[in-house]
Amino acid sequence: MNRAVEIGWDPKVEGRDVIVTRLDAAIDWVRRNSCWPMPMGLACCGIELMAVGASRFDIARFGAEVMRFSPRQADLMIVAGTCVYKMAGVVKRVWDQMPNPKWCMAMGACASTGGMYRSYAVVQGVDRFLPVDVYVSGCPPRPEAVLEGLMAIQRKIERERALAGMKTGDAKAPLYELPRGPIIVRGEYAPKFRDS
Amino acid sequence: MKPVKAVEKLRAQFGEAIGPMTEFRGETTVRVAREQILEVCRYLRDECGFNMLTDVAGVDNYGEDPRYEVVYHLYSMADKQMLRLKVGVPEDDLVVDSVVSVWRTADWHEREAYDMFGIRFRGHPNLKRILMWEGYPYHPLRKDFPLAGLPAELPETAVEAGRVEAAPMLGGPFVPAIGTRSSVLREPRQVDTVVENIERVKNPTKKELV
Ligand code: SF4
Numbered sequence: 134m135n136r137a138v139e140i141g142w143d144p145k146v147e148g149r150d151v152i153v154t155r156l157d158a159a160i161d162w163v164r165r166n167s168c169w170p171m172p173m174g175l176a177c178c179g180i181e182l183m184a185v186g187a188s189r190f191d192i193a194r195f196g197a198e199v200m201r202f203s204p205r206q207a208d209l210m211i212v213a214g215t216c217v218y219k220m221a222g223v224v225k226r227v228w229d230q231m232p233n234p235k236w237c238m239a240m241g242a243c244a245s246t247g248g249m250y251r252s253y254a255v256v257q258g259v260d261r262f263l264p265v266d267v268y269v270s271g272c273p274p275r276p277e278a279v280l281e282g283l284m285a286i287q288r289k290i291e292r293e294r295a296l297a298g299m300k301t302g303d304a305k306a307p308l309y310e311l312p313r314g315p316i317i318v319r320g321e322y323a324p325k326f327r328d329s
Numbered sequence: 330m331k332p333v334k335a336v337e338k339l340r341a342q343f344g345e346a347i348g349p350m351t352e353f354r355g356e357t358t359v360r361v362a363r364e365q366i367l368e369v370c371r372y373l374r375d376e377c378g379f380n381m382l383t384d385v386a387g388v389d390n391y392g393e394d395p396r397y398e399v400v401y402h403l404y405s406m407a408d409k410q411m412l413r414l415k416v417g418v419p420e421d422d423l424v425v426d427s428v429v430s431v432w433r434t435a436d437w438h439e440r441e442a443y444d445m446f447g448i449r450f451r452g453h454p455n456l457k458r459i460l461m462w463e464g465y466p467y468h469p470l471r472k473d474f475p476l477a478g479l480p481a482e483l484p485e486t487a488v489e490a491g492r493v494e495a496a497p498m499l500g501g502p503f504v505p506a507i508g509t510r511s512s513v514l515r516e517p518r519q520v521d522t523v524v525e526n527i528e529r530v531k532n533p534t535k536k537e538l539v
Contacts, residue, residue: 218483218493219462251496253469253478254461261494 175214
């Protein structure tokens, strides 16, 4: 079992240019801080997603400002809006075109459960055909909630066995079972665990 | 031309084919025989100035005869007048002449009426579904079609292994079990689709209530 790893960087001990860490942790750190989202804006939630990207809420603070409209350059699909059955095939195809590793956020009530659209046309939750990592509640969710969802995905990425995932080639890498310690800690103070 | 005047002209021209006229809040509606609708429309455009078709809609008067209806909203740009035409369509012969040859804009409106009600428009250049996907077996705006939908095949997606599932509708659209402590019961889809949970919502234990 992989417990939290002490990854400290103490310039007094290790010199100025050395960071001791695990490869998994380093890869996870890189990945989690540059999630390139695929903005799958299908309905009104897409407008709120634009607010998340704009200056007031500024998703760039979390390294995810590079919205890519080509699925081949994206690794986080944000399904923002009502997905009807006719669109489901398109969404699925876009998802399939995204290279591994990739993550998926269901933004809003519609993407999570079909929302108020209990009808013949609407897929009752995109998790019927996508492996959703994080559901963000709200109709539409506040931009802060989307950022919280993004942080939840980052915490999930933080726990991934990135190397094992590379070997299997699956979309989802296996997770470390316990929440891991902080990846980069500056100075002497290193909390043992981070809530996740 | 005032709509009432136009109806008079229609009566003179088409006689029996023009049914009763009603006026309600300044809106004029006239019934037209199904066989004559194409000629009536062409006459209204050419002789009465109704040069714009704003809408073609299907209606399902379930339980009445004729069950279906096609409604045309005409507008005269020059005179700023509106006129509404209604055509009854019986269930066993769901065909109306297409008016695409009179107003090109009827194209997509008629496709929608076909998609939602299954009314076929004779002479339409491209009569296929416009909202639902090709191959969908039902016409969902019919009154005997359940709001939740019916299971169907999806041609190309991996949704539920290529199937449409009826939306969970217990007790009407979107009924979450508000006020229960259990998050399972508060999630509407769980309540709707898992049969045991339906009973749990109706008779929650003390612990599950807040
Ligand atoms: S959750 Fe609400 S805001 Fe978002 S797409 Fe659905 S209806 Fe629109």
